[in-house]
Amino acid sequence: MRCSRERSERSSIGLFLLMLGSAMFVIWRILLPFAASTEELARSEAALRLARDELEQRVAERTRELAQTNEALRHAHDGLEVRVKERTQELKDAQRRAVELARQAGMAELATNVLHNVGNVLNSINTSASILDERLRTLRVQPLIKLAELLESHRADLAVFMTEDERGRRLPEYLGKLGQHLSSTRDELLEMTAALHRHVEHIRMIVELQQNYAMSSNILEVTSLQDLVEDALRINAAALGRHGVEVERHFAPLPxxxxxxxxxxxxxxxxISNAKYAVNDNPEARGTVSPRSLALALALLGARCD
Incomplete structure (x- = not known):
């Protein structure tokens, strides 16, 4: 009887342990996916935080770059106005110097010709300056200011704004397009500034040529005819270009x-001036300096200089 009860108790304990093990196994199988999901969720949250931090950093960097670009453009505009005024004053001074040289040397005809060509270049400078002023006045800086105000208003919840608000999600694309527009505008302004520098350099060259020839007045000296013709073409370059006259050079070896x-x-x-106006009077004519006309001109000039 006692042995039978002990066997019964051992059987009960074994059955209990078996049921307990089965229950723990079932619980483990049930909780295992939740544990994996928790780990995955933690990784996702970490990745999301990292992406948010990177996005905030990129937005802050792009905003800073755009603000610097805007400030640089503003300084460029201010500096350009000063340079244009300085160059205009320099051009006025150059004109006055040219007139004074012509008066002192008794070369009013050459001075008039030089100033006429300077005036042609000044017209080009005026046009370029007007276009540049218009481009600077129509520069689209207002969207950049509004963007800065929008970002400032969401400083406290920038991450939420960038991920949940439609305007925030479209912000990187908008910043990219705005950056391209500002870059394109900057290139246009640089091209216009380069054109202004070329015009100013042309005027400086014209005045310098006039001064060099003024010092040689009434003095016979060895001269390269080809260089002299090139100087005359350079002085008239602006007027020829404005009238659409194309000059073809075919210089023969000249002593x-x-x-x-x-x-x-x-x-x-x-x-050259007469040829230019002759072309204007006949639109179908082709304005060129040919070897025949050049040879004829030099032959006549040579006869007068001997």
Whole structure:
């Protein structure tokens, strides 16, 4: 009887342990997916935080870059206005110097020609400056200011704004397009500024040529005819370009000659000016300096200089 009861108790304990093990196994199988989901959720949250931090950093960097670009453009505009005023003053001074040189040397005709060509270049500078002023006045900086105000208003919840608000989600694309627009505008302004510098350099060259020839007035000296013709073409470059005259150069080997450079230059300038107006009177004509006309001009000039 006692042995039978002990066996019964051992059987009961074994059955209990078996049921307990089965229950623990079932609980483990049930909780295992939840544990994996918790780990995955933690990784997702960490990745989300990292992406949010990176996005906030990128937005802050892009905003800072755009603000710096805007400030640079503003400074460029201010500096450009000052430079234009300075260049305009320099051009006025150059004109006054040219007139004074012509009066002192008795070369009013050459001075008039030089100033006429300077005026042609000044017209180009005026046009370029007006276009540049218009582009600067229409520069789209207002959207950048509104963007900065929008970001400032969401400083406290920038991450939520960037991920949940439609405007925030579209912000990176908008910043990219705005950056491209500002970059394109900057390139246009740089091209216009370069054009202004070229025009100013052209005027400086014209005045310098006039001064060089003024010092040689009434003096016979060895002169390269090809260089003299090139100087005359450079002085008239703006006027020729404005009238759509194309000059083709076909210089034959020419000897150096002993001439009054100033007088010869004035004659060549008059020839070029007359040819320019002749082309204007006949729109179908093709304005060129050909070997025949060049040879004829030099032959006539040579006869007068001997």
């Amino acid at each position: 150096h000659v002993m001439v009054d450079k100033h007088k010869l230059l004035q004659i060549v300038l008059n020839l």
